[in-house]
Structure formats: C-alpha cells, structure tokens
Amino acid sequence: MQCARDKSGLKCDLLVVGSGAGGLSTAITAKLRGLDIIVIEKEAVFGGTTAFSGGVLWVPLSRHSRNSREADSKESLDEVRRYLRHEVGNFYRPEFVEAFLKHGPEMVEFFEDRAGVKFLPTEYPDYHPDAPGGALRGRSIVAAPFNAASLGSNLGRLRGPLETITFMGMMFNSSSADLKHFFNVTRSVASLIYVIKRMSGHLVEMLVHGRGVQVTGGNALAASLAKSAIEHGIEILAGTEAKELTIRDGAVSGVRVLRGADCFDISSRYGVVLATGGFSHDRDRIKEAYPHVGRGGDHFSPVPKGNTGDGARLAESVGGRVTTDFPQPAAWMPVSKVPMAPGRDVAFPHLLDRYKPGVIGVLKNGKRFTNESNSYHDVGVALIDACKGSAETCMWLICDSNALRKYGLGYVKPAPMPHSKMLKNGYLTKGDSVCSLAEELGIDAGALESTVREYNEHARRGVDIQFRRGTTAFNRFLGDPNHQPNPCVAPIERGPYYAVKVVLGDLGTFDGIETSVFGEVVRGKEIVPGLYAVGNDRASLMGGTYPGAGITLGPIMTFGYITANRIADRAEGSSS
Incomplete structure (x- = not known):
C-alpha cells in the first residue's frame, strides 16, 4: 500500500x-x-x-x-x-x-x-x-532487574513479556534465585516463605499498576x-x-x-x-528462507507479530540486498503451542525443560535424534535435518511422573501446580505405559519402547551413550545440580508418562x-x-x-x- x-x-x-x-x-x-x-x-x-x-x-x-x-x-x-x-x-x-x-x-x-x-x-x-x-x-x-513503574505514564506503552514464560504475570530470570525457590517450594520451608513473599509483592503490583512492574531479562x-x-x-x-x-x-x-x-x-x-x-512473520520470505517451511512444515515464531520484514522491503526499494547465504537463516527455538483461549495459541519457548534429567525428545518414528541439552538453536538445526524427508518438522518431549512433578514440562508447571487443564485441552498427553503414550501421540510404539529401554539402561548410571548429554559445561549449566552424577540424565521409568509436542520457531532472523x-x-x-x-x-x-x-x-x-x-x-x- x-x-x-x-x-x-x-x-x-x-x-x-x-x-x-x-x-x-x-x-x-x-x-x-x-x-x-x-x-x-x-x-x-x-x-x-x-x-x-x-x-x-x-x-x-x-x-x-x-x-x-x-x-x-x-x-x-x-x-x-x-x-x-x-x-x-x-x-x-x-x-x-x-x-x-x-x-x-x-x-x-x-x-x-x-x-x-x-x-x-x-x-x-x-x-x-x-x-x-x-x-x-x-x-x-x-x-x-528494573522497576518499570519508573516509566510513569509510559508504563502502559511498554510491551509486556511473553505471557507463557511468566507465572501469573510475574517474571524471573531463568538462572536466578527466584526460579530455584519456585522449583523447591514443596521441598524447602525457606523456599516456601520466599515464594509467599514474592507472590504477595506481585499481587500488590497487579492491584496498583495492572501488571507486574519488577521486570527482568x-x-x-x-x-x-x-x-x-x-x-x-x-x-x-x-x-x-x-x-x-x-x-x-x-x-x-x-x-x-x-x-x-x-x-x-x-x-x-x-x-x-x-x-x-x-522478517520472522513475513510468510513469503520465510517460505523461501526457512527450509522446513519451504517443504510445507509448520513454523510458530514467538517474536512480535509486527516483525514482517518492513526493513528488508524498504531497503530493497532503493537497491539494498537481503543476504540469503547463511547456513541457517534464523536463530531457531523449539516451541510448543499453548492453547490460551479457543482459536488462540501462544508459543512457549523450551528454554529449560530439555536440560533436565528424565526428559528426552523423540521424532514420529519414536527415536531420539540429538542431545536435547544442547542450545535451542543446535536442537533446531538437528530437528530440521532429522525431519528432512517429512513435510512436518516436529518432535515430542517425553518424561515420566517423577520428572513432571520435579520440573514440569513446557508450559506445565511442576508440583504442586495441577496439570489437569493441560491434559483436557490437549497440550499435555498422558499414557499409563510408554506404549500407550505412543499410541495416544500417533508415533511408533515399538520404537519408542525400545528407545526408552535403551536410554534407561545407561541413564541409571547417569550416562547417555547415544548423544552424551551432560558432558559439556553448557549442558550441565541448565540441568539439575542436585541430581547426580549427571544433572541432565535420569531414567524414564515411573508411570504414568507424559509428552508435549514441539515445533520450530525462531528468536529472530x-x-x-x-x-x-x-x-x-x-x-x-x-x-x-x-x-x-x-x-x-x-x-x-x-x-x-x-x-x-x-x-x-x-x-x-x-x-x-x-x-x-x-x-x-x-x-x-x-x-x-
């Protein structure tokens, strides 16, 4: 126009x-x-x-x-x-x-x-x-961390955080003491007291300002x-x-x-x-640039919807060139689609759960394809490559009841937060056995049983023979330091079993x-x-x-x- x-x-x-x-x-x-x-x-x-x-x-x-x-x-x-x-x-x-x-x-x-x-x-x-x-x-x-209330009358003009990564609108850094206290709320009196105080302060902010103002990240x-x-x-x-x-x-x-x-x-x-x-939301441009979109796959970016390549278009209008030479055109982020309301899904970026012990990622064939504790971008690259022969580019994160209770899975919070709503709306899938979980997901049941069995054999010793999870400092950084000998590896053996479907998004081009x-x-x-x-x-x-x-x-x-x-x-x- x-x-x-x-x-x-x-x-x-x-x-x-x-x-x-x-x-x-x-x-x-x-x-x-x-x-x-x-x-x-x-x-x-x-x-x-x-x-x-x-x-x-x-x-x-x-x-x-x-x-x-x-x-x-x-x-x-x-x-x-x-x-x-x-x-x-x-x-x-x-x-x-x-x-x-x-x-x-x-x-x-x-x-x-x-x-x-x-x-x-x-x-x-x-x-x-x-x-x-x-x-x-x-x-x-x-x-x-910053007190956004200092923006005064401009507070309402500040874009809020991605709603799926807050807890009741409250923010915390992924590696901060806040998050550690929330994970330990059922296991530590000190953490329980901390969380109660933190939540009380947040509720006051919501009453006064209509949003959390102690912002992070x-x-x-x-x-x-x-x-x-x-x-x-x-x-x-x-x-x-x-x-x-x-x-x-x-x-x-x-x-x-x-x-x-x-x-x-x-x-x-x-x-x-x-x-x-x-240009993360320029459909024509990403179809040309993103390999999984070009072959008909889904892409669900958590970046703002207004990122539609206006700068690229303006530059090209006066002879500028947008490079398409890089081996990866964007910073990949595995995301799941969280149903927030009928017809409205919001991306949840999988920044933490993949690193935790007792969580693995599998393809439709029921097999693992990469070290799940690598960076989000590396996992995205591996997912694109693993799904090269398929129109759909996706995986499922799988865990057992132990891991779900301790760490949650995707948007599903750890205990004591309930997860029945996420089961009802289809975000979370449950199976009493690994086989029944696979059948619910529509993936190869025999292969998934074999994958979990072979993984568990070595995971009980804290070892990932296939992809060497937990062998680098970065893998371990976002694992569970209290789980030894490997903060990223634990067996998946206590039913029921759970899964969340993950597709590919990006953090920017x-x-x-x-x-x-x-x-x-x-x-x-x-x-x-x-x-x-x-x-x-x-x-x-x-x-x-x-x-x-x-x-x-x-x-x-x-x-x-x-x-x-x-x-x-x-x-x-x-x-x-």
Missing part, C-alpha cells in the same frame, strides 16, 4: 524505524551525541523483540567479565577471535569482528555510565565451551532503554508505520508514514535507521540487509546515502551460527552504538 502525501509533517536530525534494542540503542547514542531524534514504532507498544527476550548480551571482555577466566589482554582477545573463527567459519568477517570486539565493552560502559542502563555478569558458558577458544563463563551479561532491558530515551527527550511515536522512503538529491531523507488514518512525511536531516526486527561495518546499507559496491540498518534487520555478525547466550543482543547494541556514532561524526563534519 502507498499513501498519498499529506501537507503536514515532522522534522528531525535522525529518524529510527523500530523501538527494540537496536533502534533504541542507536537513538540514545545519537541523542547523547547531540542529534535530534524521532523513533517510530509500527505497533502500539515499544520494546520490540527485545521485550520478549532473555535480555542477555554476549560481549566479551566487558567490565563485567574482569573476574572471569578472561582478562583485558591480547591473549584473551585472541581466544575470542579463535572461538568466532571456529564457529562462524567461512562467514567470519575480520573487519566486523574487530569492530565488535573493540566497541562492545565501550558500549556497555557508555550505556551504564551515561544512559542509566545497568547490566549484571552471568555464569553462562559459551554454547560450545569445548571448541577452540570457548569459554566456561564470563562472556555473557544480562540486563539488571529482555523486558528490563526494553524498559530501561525506553526510560533513558524518554528522559533524554527522544520522541517515540507508537502506532506509526513506515510505508516508503523519501529521497532528496539521491539520498534517503525521511519516511512516509501511516498513523491511524493520517499519512504524512517525517524528514530527517542525516538519514534513516532501519530497526524493524527482521540471521539473514538480513547487507551493510558496511558502520551499518550503511549497501547497494552493489556502493552505499545507499542516508540509509542504515541495525538489529535483526541487518545481516548477522555470526553468519548464521549461534555461539553463545546473547549473540543477537550483544552485537545488536554494539553496532547500534557504532552506527549512531558514525552518523553523529558525519553530522559534526557537515556542520563544521
């Missing part, structure tokens, strides 16, 4: 299209460099995919990794380079990597010291810690970035869709937007930054707009004057691989910072 020109319009130094971490980090940096900024957001709320995320950033050698095995030295930089070369392979681009390694720690200090955005260290290992240059901890940081990052932007005078126009780029003297000079029934131009003196979140290292959109061998791309709109630094926790948000904020400084430098040069 094109809209007719309206005589009214707005002007700024820099226009940013999108309000996730990519857009807001660019906007804040440019504002603090002295530029007048407008941010437009297609949806009614700000925060983008960031607000749904875990809020983790992979930033090697930041101030928060000083106490890790890394030190701020040439040797540790060489280790990071070595790891990225191993992981990224033929898509390793030295100029981009060096910019990231140089400016990543600088970006963290800038946002903490000047923009009021706080981070905390994590103990996350790299996803492949045994690979050359891999780290056992210290490269990932996470947004600090990506919701905390989105909220703190938004607060910083608003406090620094950056206007965020929600419900404002970019329809087409405007050109003046051969350079991008603004955007024609649609806001409600009004259509008008926003002109921008120093150009436009595309930060629309990638890796394929994206080709840019220079500074974010300038590239057209052939030249740049498109006045047009930049950041965030998931931009082709990933990681070249279609997923080396560690936060490899999207770490580069996203770093290159937002780099791009904004490039634009501000040019603005200073043009005015001198």
Whole structure:
C-alpha cells in the first residue's frame, strides 16, 4: 500500500524505524551525541523483540567479565577471535569482528555510565565451551532487574513479556534465585516463605499498576532503554508505520508514514535507521528462507507479530540486498503451542525443560535424534535435518511422573501446580505405559519402547551413550545440580508418562540487509546515502551460527552504538 502525501509533517536530525534494542540503542547514542531524534514504532507498544527476550548480551571482555577466566589482554582477545573463527567459519568477517570486539565493552560502559542502563555478569558458558577458544563463563551479561513503574505514564506503552514464560504475570530470570525457590517450594520451608513473599509483592503490583512492574531479562532491558530515551527527550511515536522512503538529491531523507488514518512525511536531516526486527512473520520470505517451511512444515515464531520484514522491503526499494547465504537463516527455538483461549495459541519457548534429567525428545518414528541439552538453536538445526524427508518438522518431549512433578514440562508447571487443564485441552498427553503414550501421540510404539529401554539402561548410571548429554559445561549449566552424577540424565521409568509436542520457531532472523561495518546499507559496491540498518534487520555478525547466550543482543547494541556514532561524526563534519 502507498499513501498519498499529506501537507503536514515532522522534522528531525535522525529518524529510527523500530523501538527494540537496536533502534533504541542507536537513538540514545545519537541523542547523547547531540542529534535530534524521532523513533517510530509500527505497533502500539515499544520494546520490540527485545521485550520478549532473555535480555542477555554476549560481549566479551566487558567490565563485567574482569573476574572471569578472561582478562583485558591480547591473549584473551585472541581466544575470542579463535572461538568466532571456529564457529562462524567461512562467514567470519575480520573487519566486523574487530569492530565488535573493540566497541562492545565501550558500549556497555557508555550505556551504564551515561544512559542509566545497568547490566549484571552471568555464569553462562559459551554454547560450545569445548571448541577452540570457548569459554566456561564470563562472556555473557544480562540486563539488571528494573522497576518499570519508573516509566510513569509510559508504563502502559511498554510491551509486556511473553505471557507463557511468566507465572501469573510475574517474571524471573531463568538462572536466578527466584526460579530455584519456585522449583523447591514443596521441598524447602525457606523456599516456601520466599515464594509467599514474592507472590504477595506481585499481587500488590497487579492491584496498583495492572501488571507486574519488577521486570527482568529482555523486558528490563526494553524498559530501561525506553526510560533513558524518554528522559533524554527522544520522541517515540507508537502506532506509526513506515510505508516508503523519501529521497532528496539521491539520498534517503525521511519516511512516509501511516498513523491511524493520517499519512504524512517525517524528514530527517542525516538519514534513516532501519530497526524493524527482521522478517520472522513475513510468510513469503520465510517460505523461501526457512527450509522446513519451504517443504510445507509448520513454523510458530514467538517474536512480535509486527516483525514482517518492513526493513528488508524498504531497503530493497532503493537497491539494498537481503543476504540469503547463511547456513541457517534464523536463530531457531523449539516451541510448543499453548492453547490460551479457543482459536488462540501462544508459543512457549523450551528454554529449560530439555536440560533436565528424565526428559528426552523423540521424532514420529519414536527415536531420539540429538542431545536435547544442547542450545535451542543446535536442537533446531538437528530437528530440521532429522525431519528432512517429512513435510512436518516436529518432535515430542517425553518424561515420566517423577520428572513432571520435579520440573514440569513446557508450559506445565511442576508440583504442586495441577496439570489437569493441560491434559483436557490437549497440550499435555498422558499414557499409563510408554506404549500407550505412543499410541495416544500417533508415533511408533515399538520404537519408542525400545528407545526408552535403551536410554534407561545407561541413564541409571547417569550416562547417555547415544548423544552424551551432560558432558559439556553448557549442558550441565541448565540441568539439575542436585541430581547426580549427571544433572541432565535420569531414567524414564515411573508411570504414568507424559509428552508435549514441539515445533520450530525462531528468536529472530540471521539473514538480513547487507551493510558496511558502520551499518550503511549497501547497494552493489556502493552505499545507499542516508540509509542504515541495525538489529535483526541487518545481516548477522555470526553468519548464521549461534555461539553463545546473547549473540543477537550483544552485537545488536554494539553496532547500534557504532552506527549512531558514525552518523553523529558525519553530522559534526557537515556542520563544521
């Protein structure tokens, strides 16, 4: 759709299209460099995919990794380079990597010291810690918990967290003390008291604000970035869709937007930054890019529905190119479909249950196909490959009553929370025996019985002969440390037995707009004057691989910072 020109319009130094971490980090940096900024957001709320995320950033050698095995030295930089070369392979681009390694720690200090955005260290290992240059901890940081009530009248404009990963609207970090207390509520008086206090405080928040305001992870990052932007005078126009780029003297000079029934131009003196979140919900583009969708399979992405490839479309309209060369076009996430209401399913990302002892994943043929305790992306890659000869790309997570009681399964919570509703609506499937469970699921019963029997034979000793679960630091990190000798492996032998069907989703696209290292959109061998791309709109630094926790948000904020400084430098040069 094109809209007719309206005589009214707005002007700024820099226009940013999108309000996730990519857009807001660019906007804040440019504002603090002295530029007048407008941010437009297609949806009614700000925060983008960031607000749904875990809020983790992979930033090697930041101030928060000083106490890790890394030190701020040439040797540790060489280790990071070595790891990225191993992981990224033929898509390793030295100029981009060096910019990231140089400016990543600088970006963290800038946002903490000047923009009021706080981070905390994590103990996350790299996803492949045994690979050359891999780290056992210290490269990932996470947004600090944040009181979103400080947004005041803008609280209602903040995108809420993904509803399936909250408990009655309450948030906690996956590795935090909160979650450990909730898992131990039936086994520890101290945990019970903690949970009662936590729930009481949350209910007060709901009564006062209509939502939980003690936010964590990506919701905390989105909220703190938004607060910083608003406090620094950056206007965020929600419900404002970019329809087409405007050109003046051969350079991008603004955007024609649609806001409600009004259509008008926003002109921008120093150009436009595309930060629309990638193309996870562009059905035509993902059919071409995602192998399992191309062969007719289902895809159920938990990212915001507004991520429909607007940035890619706008860039292509002026000669930009969206790369499709990466071995994996997106960051894969195994998800299940949670029936929230008739006709309304919501994605549940399987971030924790796959790592727990007594949970395995099987295909329709009743067989396991991978190490379930590998990263979500690695499991997604393995699932796509394992289902190559089938139209449907899916698996079932299987457990027994012991594991369900201790850890839950998908959206099903551990004891003492009931699961009868999830059985009734079909999300959870139950069988008195492994064979009857298989029959309920429509998968090969004999093969599933054989799979479980062979798995149990070694699992009783804490060993996974077939896929070596629990043999890496990352596998063990999200297992159950109280279960020994292997926090990821236990037999499946106490009926009844349970299963949840899992399909493939994504956390955002890796394929994206080709840019220079500074974010300038590239057209052939030249740049498109006045047009930049950041965030998931931009082709990933990681070249279609997923080396560690936060490899999207770490580069996203770093290159937002780099791009904004490039634009501000040019603005200073043009005015001198």
